[in-house]
Amino acid sequence: MKITKTLLAASLLSAATPTFAGEVEVLHWWTAGGEANAISVLKTMLEQQGYSWIDFGVEGGGGESAMRVLKTRAVSGNPPSAANIKGLDIQEWARLGFLTSLNQVSDKENWDNVIPNIISNVMKYDGQYVAVPVNVHRINWLWANAEVLKKAGASVPTTLDEFFVTADKIKAIGVIPLAHGGQPWQNATLFEVIALDVLGSEDYIKAFVDLDMEILGSDKMVEAFTQFKRVLSYVDDDAPGRNWLEATSMVIKGEAGMQIMGDWAKGEFSAAGKIPGKDYICAPALGTSGKFTYNVDSFAFFELHDEENFEAQKALASTILNPKFQEVFNLNKGSIPVRVDMDMSHFDQCALDSMQEFKSSAKTGDLVPSMAHGMSTTSYVQSAMFDVITNFFNDSDETPEQAVQRLVKVVKSSM
Ligand code: GAL
Numbered sequence: 001m002k003i004t005k006t007l008l009a010a011s012l013l014s015a016a017t018p019t020f021a022g023e024v025e026v027l028h029w030w031t032a033g034g035e036a037n038a039i040s041v042l043k044t045m046l047e048q049q050g051y052s053w054i055d056f057g058v059e060g061g062g063g064e065s066a067m068r069v070l071k072t073r074a075v076s077g078n079p080p081s082a083a084n085i086k087g088l089d090i091q092e093w094a095r096l097g098f099l100t101s102l103n104q105v106s107d108k109e110n111w112d113n114v115i116p117n118i119i120s121n122v123m124k125y126d127g128q129y130v131a132v133p134v135n136v137h138r139i140n141w142l143w144a145n146a147e148v149l150k151k152a153g154a155s156v157p158t159t160l161d162e163f164f165v166t167a168d169k170i171k172a173i174g175v176i177p178l179a180h181g182g183q184p185w186q187n188a189t190l191f192e193v194i195a196l197d198v199l200g201s202e203d204y205i206k207a208f209v210d211l212d213m214e215i216l217g218s219d220k221m222v223e224a225f226t227q228f229k230r231v232l233s234y235v236d237d238d239a240p241g242r243n244w245l246e247a248t249s250m251v252i253k254g255e256a257g258m259q260i261m262g263d264w265a266k267g268e269f270s271a272a273g274k275i276p277g278k279d280y281i282c283a284p285a286l287g288t289s290g291k292f293t294y295n296v297d298s299f300a301f302f303e304l305h306d307e308e309n310f311e312a313q314k315a316l317a318s319t320i321l322n323p324k325f326q327e328v329f330n331l332n333k334g335s336i337p338v339r340v341d342m343d344m345s346h347f348d349q350c351a352l353d354s355m356q357e358f359k360s361s362a363k364t365g366d367l368v369p370s371m372a373h374g375m376s377t378t379s380y381v382q383s384a385m386f387d388v389i390t391n392f393f394n395d396s397d398e399t400p401e402q403a404v405q406r407l408v409k410v411v412k413s414s415m
Pocket residue numbers: 029030035060061062063137244264295296297373
């Protein structure tokens with residue numbers, strides 16, 4: 001009897017789930033915590049449509065290791081179906097002839113109508129979609145442990161000056177004021193938030209998008225490095241090499257008071273069952289309220305020669321923009337949906353604030369692309385900037401003036 005029931009259940013299941021031979025292999029670096037939960041939603045939804053999923057997760061925040069592995073695979077003629085490639089890198093991969101057009105899907109589903117232009121432009125090469133955006137992350141966030149702030153008698157800072165007051169109060173109760181991991185991409189993440197505050201949106205864009213040497217070499221940039229050093233003095237000595245998950249977990253556990261990090265950090269708070277506004281606070285970092293540094297994750301699609309796998313790729317592309325997927329993925333990931341027509345009723349206050357500022361900052365010229373996450377410039381210039389910032393992080397003898405001189409020099413030579 002038992003066996004019969006099981007058999008029946010199995011046959012019902014197979015009747016409900018079509019099976020296709022096509023498979024997708026997907027490269028990403030979302031291997032732990034909220035991020036792993038988020039990507040597993042995509043896997044499940046693809047499998048429910050009868051396709052196979054080969055997970056190609058390469059550990060390492062910011063994706064540097066993943067990109068290295070991808071290059072090796074692609075150059076040897078064996079690319080995955082899709083990979084998390086972002087910003088200007090999409091154009092570079094397309095220009096080299098690696099990517100495939102998704103216009104069969106995008107035309108049918110009218111992607112141009114549901115994705116903001118500022119994002120769809122980056123996804124297209126020669127007028128054809130070659131990548132699909134999955135979310136919008138905001139970088140300029142400050143995360144704080146509510147209990148620690150309360151114990152310290154400190155309030156959520158809304159300017160750089162207030163940050164130092166709060167940090168001193170947290171320090172006075174024996175808690176690390178700022179959780180940080182001294183990896184190049186994390187250093188650059190923190191630096192660009194401070195730079196946005198110090199420079200303002202217009203000069204931020206001149207420096208990190210236009211690569212305007214006058215701004216890159218300006219006194220304001222010296223000031224950004226000066227403030228960066230001051231902020232770093234509130235970080236503990238174990239920061240070098242620490243990954244961002246550990247830093248976030250220090251805030252979750254109350255071992256540190258604050259972290260400045262993109263909202264994938266919220267994915268960790270959510271995965272730990274923490275509630276915004278109660279257990280932790282999300283607030284625009286330092287004095288960057290009204291400004292929005294964006295980081296859009298997207299999957300670029302590689303040209304494959306197997307027809308069935310191409311079908312699976314199209315299903316993957318379509319699923320990424322499916323409203324249900326957009327909702328569940330972004331609830332786990334901490335980001336906001338990339339579709340502009342979404343019902344946001346299941347999202348928390350941090351996400352609602354993010355969506356609101358994403359829209360309003362676009363009107364005031366305060367929506368700026370993240371340098372640290374590959375949105376503002378080529379990977380060559382980006383890695384030159386990472387070197388200067390991380391060298392400054394590691395070398396306590398280097399002055400802000402020297403860092404700025406180096407910045408101008410290396411950016412010039414990598415353009
Ligand atoms: C970013 C990526 C985010 C998150 C973060 C930490 O570059 O866009 O989705 O994964 O790295 O690894």
